Amino acid sequence: MSSAAFIRNAAETEWILPSRGRVGMFSLIAAESAIFTIFVVAYIFYIGKSMSGPMPKDVLETPIFNTICLLSSSLTIHLAGRALHNARVNAFGLWWFITMVLGSIFLVGTGREWQRMIFEKGLTISTNLFGTTYYSLVGLHAFHVTVGLIGIVLAMIFTLLGKVEPAHSERVDVFSMYWHFVDAVWVVVFTVVYVIGR
Amino acid sequence: MSSETIALTTIGEAERPIGERLHDWVVTVDHKKLGILYIVYALVFLVVGGIEATILRIQLIVPHNHFVSPEVFNRMMTMHGTTMIFFVAMPILFGFGTYLIPLMIGARDMAFPRLNAFSFWMTAFGGLLLYFSFVGGNGLYGAGNAPDVGWWAYAPLTSRAFSVGHSTDFWTLALLVSGVGSIGTAVNFIATILCMRCPGMTLGKMPLLAWLNFVMGGMVILAVSPLTAAQIMLCIDRYLGGHFFDTQAGGSAVLWMHFFWIFGHPEVYVLIIPAFAFLSEIVPVFSRKPIFGYPVMVAATVCIGFVSLSVWAHHMFTVGMNSYANSFFTITTMAVGVPTGIKIFNWLGTMWGGKIQFRTPMLFCVGFLFQFLIAGLTGIMLGASPFNWQLSGSYFVVAHFHYVIVGGILFALFGAFYYWFPKMSGRMYNEVLGKWHFWLFLIGFHMTFDFMHIPGILGMPRRIYTYEPGRGWEIWNLIVTIGVVFQAAGVIVFVFNLLWSLFKGEPAGNDPWDAWTLEWSTTSPPPEYDFATLPVVKSRRPLWDLKHPEDPDWKYE
Numbered sequence: 036m037s038s039a040a041f042i043r044n045a046a047e048t049e050w051i052l053p054s055r056g057r058v059g060m061f062s063l064i065a066a067e068s069a070i071f072t073i074f075v076v077a078y079i080f081y082i083g084k085s086m087s088g089p090m091p092k093d094v095l096e097t098p099i100f101n102t103i104c105l106l107s108s109s110l111t112i113h114l115a116g117r118a119l120h121n122a123r124v125n126a127f128g129l130w131w132f133i134t135m136v137l138g139s140i141f142l143v144g145t146g147r148e149w150q151r152m153i154f155e156k157g158l159t160i161s162t163n164l165f166g167t168t169y170y171s172l173v174g175l176h177a178f179h180v181t182v183g184l185i186g187i188v189l190a191m192i193f194t195l196l197g198k199v200e201p202a203h204s205e206r207v208d209v210f211s212m213y214w215h216f217v218d219a220v221w222v223v224v225f226t227v228v229y230v231i232g233r
Numbered sequence: 234m235s236s237e238t239i240a241l242t243t244i245g246e247a248e249r250p251i252g253e254r255l256h257d258w259v260v261t262v263d264h265k266k267l268g269i270l271y272i273v274y275a276l277v278f279l280v281v282g283g284i285e286a287t288i289l290r291i292q293l294i295v296p297h298n299h300f301v302s303p304e305v306f307n308r309m310m311t312m313h314g315t316t317m318i319f320f321v322a323m324p325i326l327f328g329f330g331t332y333l334i335p336l337m338i339g340a341r342d343m344a345f346p347r348l349n350a351f352s353f354w355m356t357a358f359g360g361l362l363l364y365f366s367f368v369g370g371n372g373l374y375g376a377g378n379a380p381d382v383g384w385w386a387y388a389p390l391t392s393r394a395f396s397v398g399h400s401t402d403f404w405t406l407a408l409l410v411s412g413v414g415s416i417g418t419a420v421n422f423i424a425t426i427l428c429m430r431c432p433g434m435t436l437g438k439m440p441l442l443a444w445l446n447f448v449m450g451g452m453v454i455l456a457v458s459p460l461t462a463a464q465i466m467l468c469i470d471r472y473l474g475g476h477f478f479d480t481q482a483g484g485s486a487v488l489w490m491h492f493f494w495i496f497g498h499p500e501v502y503v504l505i506i507p508a509f510a511f512l513s514e515i516v517p518v519f520s521r522k523p524i525f526g527y528p529v530m531v532a533a534t535v536c537i538g539f540v541s542l543s544v545w546a547h548h549m550f551t552v553g554m555n556s557y558a559n560s561f562f563t564i565t566t567m568a569v570g571v572p573t574g575i576k577i578f579n580w581l582g583t584m585w586g587g588k589i590q591f592r593t594p595m596l597f598c599v600g601f602l603f604q605f606l607i608a609g610l611t612g613i614m615l616g617a618s619p620f621n622w623q624l625s626g627s628y629f630v631v632a633h634f635h636y637v638i639v640g641g642i643l644f645a646l647f648g649a650f651y652y653w654f655p656k657m658s659g660r661m662y663n664e665v666l667g668k669w670h671f672w673l674f675l676i677g678f679h680m681t682f683d684f685m686h687i688p689g690i691l692g693m694p695r696r697i698y699t700y701e702p703g704r705g706w707e708i709w710n711l712i713v714t715i716g717v718v719f720q721a722a723g724v725i726v727f728v729f730n731l732l733w734s735l736f737k738g739e740p741a742g743n744d745p746w747d748a749w750t751l752e753w754s755t756t757s758p759p760p761e762y763d764f765a766t767l768p769v770v771k772s773r774r775p776l777w778d779l780k781h782p783e784d785p786d787w788k789y790e
Binding site: 050052053054055058059062063065066067069070071072073074077080081084085086160161163164167168171175 | 344345348416419420421423424425427428429430432433450451454455456457458459461462463465466469470473474475476477482483484485488492495
């Protein structure tokens with residue numbers, strides 16, 4: 036039965052492997068980055084190639100407040116994760132709630148921006164190349180924010196039901212990786228659309 | 234040892250009603266069942282894609298043939314390419330990976346079993362969507378069924394103006410959906426290999442199959458995601474009136490080509506690296522020697538993984554890129570041949586001086602070595618941009634990539650089938666039928682694809698549905714089509730062998746090949762929990778250590 040190959044008490048060194056949640060989320064983020072890269076490349080490639088208006092400089096307004104909200108939600112979700120790690124569940128709930136509010140503000144802000152562009156400026160996804168690339172890149176990001184918010188709302192419900200415990204801190208951390216990624220992508224989208232693209 | 238099993242499975246398995254057993258297969262999250270589902274699903278599509286290829290070849294057997302109409306020819310060509318890449322090669326390789334990786338690294342399942350099931354059913358749904366286009370592709374327009382835009386679907390062929398009806402939508406959605414499945418599988422492979430290894434199995438002691446599938450997973454993540462992005466763009470163009478690939482509104486058709494081939498070329502390596510993985514497991518066992526140059530093999534694979542991400546535009550030399558781009562992609566294409574060549578020497582070095590046993594799996598591997606070498610050499614020829622300008626878009630290219638995919642990947646796959654069939658089914662295949670399969674398929678392969686190079690050099694373009702007599706192409710096309718008969722005969726022998734052996738084969742035992750990796754330490758087929766007690770390994774060949782305690786590997790590694 037036992038032999039040289041399968042030594043039961045191989046306790047020379049402890050056998051530690053990376054967390055599969057983190058590795059899985061990291062791989063997913065790599066895949067998402069590749070998807071965003073293609074959309075960003077398309078956006079940059081098509082800057083200034085629209086054959087009719089409206090042009091970016093006519094319609095775009097820099098969403099400063101939105102950006103501040105989304106980027107600060109990265110900080111609050113980090114604080115939430117640390118609170119849970121230190122077993123302060125109430126503090127976790129508070130920071131998590133603030134994260135949810137900040138994310139929602141961003142999404143509402145994007146919706147208002149789109150409403151203004153569509154109904155006041157007459158720019159839709161089929162108007163010109165700028166419309167096509169703008170709505171698909173910003174929309175892809177907004178879709179990721181939405182998915183993140185669904186996750187945040189679910190965790191918020193569990194928190195209110197009193198189901199969240201310090202033992203879940205690992206899962207919260209894995210989810211935070213996704214949220215940080217969504218924020219980091221916004222930095223790229225912001226730079227490309229509102230800084231370079233104008 | 235870990236072959237001890239707990240005798241509470243399979244009791245009463247035969248008495249359970251068939252509906253219940255089928256239900257088990259549908260709801261399963263077991264990596265072995267999902268692996269077999271992948272493989273069976275892909276085999277069905279292999280037959281379908283093979284029939285489509287046969288239709289193409291019958292149409293081309295003589296000039297001015299009227300076997301099928303030009304429209305049907307285009308549909309068959311598109312469906313053949315799309316099916317074979319996305320619904321045969323990818324799922325079959327994922328299937329072997331899903332089945333073998335946890336067994337080889339001493340784990341009880343994948344890192345995310347439910348994601349595993351999700352990925353399979355997404356892939357399966359993608360295949361059904363693609364084939365549903367035969368029924369639903371007409372739309373209200375009375376336009377043709379089934380997509381006819383080629384597997385690369387160049388713009389503006391895919392715009393609403395040129396592809397009315399829904400056939401192209403089915404193509405796009407099928408690839409989008411199966412792409413999501415592929416990314417899920419890749420995430421799962423990477424997490425499994427990094428996080429589920431049994432105690433003692435450091436990265437340097439992992440079986441090469443696990444290592445190569447790890448690299449493949451990374452490549453799927455970096456290569457299939459761009460395709461998914463491009464399909465989203467195409468959906469936006471077709472459904473929402475976007476202009477990504479609409480040249481009349483300033484969009485670019487060449488951008489689609491870039492996006493497609495950023496996926497398309499790494500995809501070839503996504504398919505061939507698991508084939509390399511099969512060889513790296515089979516060749517050592519049938520040469521009775523450990524693999525020659527394990528670290529070099531790993532390094533070469535990682536190197537291929539990186540370099541192959543920067544060669545895509547060698548598919549686009551004739552589009553009219555500038556000379557810097559042409560030079561860059563020529564150089565990178567030459568460079569990617571170097572690590573690939575290193576691998577050939579790894580396998581040759583393994584065989585050198587070994588006691589080679591020419592069982593069926595080994596025969597297919599030897600066939601692979603010769604054919605993949607030739608495929609690589611014609612690849613180097615086509616990678617040189619001046620040569621490419623002459624032969625791009627000709628049958629020479631078709632011959633080249635079929636040499637890679639059939640002569641390389643499919644041969645390795647057949648080898649893998651025979652090698653792991655005893656483990657998966659618990660029964661031995663029939664060796665005589667296996668050899669018949671090998672020789673029939675070998676003859677058919679060489680008749681078809683060796684002679685396909687020649688009409689290409691003589692100027693026969695690819696994608697044409699018929700041709701004029703008197704250009705010197707007739708005899709070659711005739712030989713090429715006759716070769717199909719031999720290949721089909723080989724595949725029939727193969728399928729018969731699988732089915733017959735599944736029910737009537739000799740019981741295989743745990744370890745019919747006297748092999749060295751962990752999957753052979755458990756029963757055939759393995760129990761649901763894989764290992765009763767998790768193994769602990771000390772070297773790259775744990776079963777060698779077990780069988781030869783007087784001379785274990787770990788003393789030398």
